[in-house]
Amino acid sequence: MLNLTAIRTCLDGHVLFATLDCPPLNLIGPELGGDLVTLIQHLQAHKNEIRVVVFESGVPDFFSAHFDMRQTAKFDAELTRLAEGATIASLYDRISTLDQVTIAMIAGRIGGAGSEFALACDMRFASLERARFTQMEAGAGLIPGGGAAQRLPAAMGRARALEVMLSADTYPADIAERYGWINRALPDVELRQFVERLAQRIAGFPSSGIADIKRRVDELTRTPFEAVEEDLRLFELAVKLPGTQARLNMLYDRGMQTDGTVERDFGEALSRLGADA
């Protein structure tokens, strides 16, 4: 019924565990993008059976490294199943407005469009020891194009959002918590049990209250779809600049998208780039 290739799912009561499994980096590309479209449609058709979705990663070290910069066209093609002309902005807006409660459980590196995916979820919990956060677009001359420029200021205020996006640096989970990037950082041994208990708890409550709360909080806090589309337009303009292309090529040469060592500390990779350039 649920025909997915890069996401494994497991239904436990009314909680669906969706495990992103697109090794080695869980890049947001055609595989995960296509599966997310399928999953969204499945969730819309099964509101009563599935009340809460927990997104986690099946790939060691990474929740999701970032966007797959080399497969933009294929990614966009997958999204047409969502709607004609759908973009990552529409994809994440759909996730953000699902009837289901969505929880990201982050126990590895997360960056770029992967971070923006988590920001589109209702809640985020992370492993104190293993989660690392990077909104790295500025390091390549780009603005985040999938919602971070809207959702990070809302989550952590102007000053910290500017710091996080302009530094393009890697942040440990405890600072991510202090800044409001995530709800809470938990010791790795407690994370799964905490999230499972929370998910089952919410799934056990009557749907009337959950729907009312989600809708009313959305009316107050929902990130306007059009604003993310405008960020994306700026991203797409800047990506074509010769300077951006040169910088991206240097990053590809050093192992971006292919070498786990580089991706494991993208913030540091950007530092070395500056020093060598």
Added chain:
Amino acid sequence: MLNLTAIRTCLDGHVLFATLDCPPLNLIGPELGGDLVTLIQHLQAHKNEIRVVVFESGVPDFFSAHFDMRQTAKFDAELTRLAEGATIASLYDRISTLDQVTIAMIAGRIGGAGSEFALACDMRFASLERARFTQMEAGAGLIPGGGAAQRLPAAMGRARALEVMLSADTYPADIAERYGWINRALPDVELRQFVERLAQRIAGFPSSGIADIKRRVDELTRTPFEAVEEDLRLFELAVKLPGTQARLNMLYDRGMQTDGTVERDFGEALSRLGADA
């Protein structure tokens, strides 16, 4: 002059200490509601004498457990002295826009409409050891109808507000501080002295600056009255659903509103309800 039955007051200089004293749970019902109307009118008539109001509890273990679900009609009747058709939304809006600076000093359990009362105050300080916070409406299939769905997202952001309201769970004071539910959690032995010093300090300053600051911050951050009224309308619709009534009856049977043990950890009571249902 101040004819109250469930609130004791004590004026120390220009600071009024208002002690909620409606045992065993300080439920927000006709007694406290009626007294709050009287107190608001007294405060409006004594702007010069009373500059700061500290709300605290005289009931062991509880600041205020939640709304008195069994006395809605009587509660509404008391509020008509505020204005024809006044609701808990109008009551809390009046508190939020008093000329006086309002401080909630929380040294016990606080939940539901009790939490919403504290959220309508200007500041909240809590005992690290004794305060416990629960916005429990979702556990009965309801949206908070007294402002939490508006004021919690403003205070702690979308993700944490959704967590707190959808989990309907009990939060200790240190997490309440990290989330922004309260200004600060203080060791129990320091709480009273801290709040008294702060209250007297503010009361000693010229009223001109205080009035300007309160008014300007209100213009930027005031929760629209109409938004809380709409939450309340949704609450009142959902409370009539058979599922909600069944769930509330189960909670009454287990001791809601009567048994301090149940009320002492409402989050846990909701867990057990789910497990048994």
Added chain:
Amino acid sequence: MLNLTAIRTCLDGHVLFATLDCPPLNLIGPELGGDLVTLIQHLQAHKNEIRVVVFESGVPDFFSAHFDMRQTAKFDAELTRLAEGATIASLYDRISTLDQVTIAMIAGRIGGAGSEFALACDMRFASLERARFTQMEAGAGLIPGGGAAQRLPAAMGRARALEVMLSADTYPADIAERYGWINRALPDVELRQFVERLAQRIAGFPSSGIADIKRRVDELTRTPFEAVEEDLRLFELAVKLPGTQARLNMLYDRGMQTDGTVERDFGEALSRLGADA
């Protein structure tokens, strides 16, 4: 080329270090105000050479104590070089919307209009041991007139902003961090290296992404210039009140603006004033 008297500058790569050096208190007055106008014009003319500005203090113990209440006319005269009728609201708005990324590195006392200057910067980092924060205007019967009444609620929420402004008290750096007044408090021995590394890192990234990010975050979070002008109007009305004048004169008599001991803990000075008045 850069003809300044109260600010020393030092260009290191694309990072300009601007050291406020107007002893003994770095009051926001004609000297610093005039130099800030000159510096803003210089920065606008050198967008490519200067990408990041780090503001720090060359005065022991103080980043900037507050506004120079005795030189208002001279201060306003300096600002006319910015624009006819320019105020501290326009000055700080210009700083807030510079193309350059601005970072305040705070290793001493900061208060009043000095705090508002830091709030107009993009980011704020402070010494855990040496930084102290006071928004003290309420203690003299005044609303902050340079942006704090707008930018503090945005940075720390309604309740904490009211506390900080109404208490007019002195806050250590760790609470300033917990409240969101600053990005982060760092041990004094790490502060400079941290800020320098961050500044050079951002300055090494392509300008396209930085400009897009700053502009888009501004569209979402920029404090309306008109709102600060209205605060300033209220400040100027209240400053003329006999009560305010009496209180300011008491503060002058006790050493405000002249005695470092009084200025070192302005919060405490206001306490003693109340006790004696």
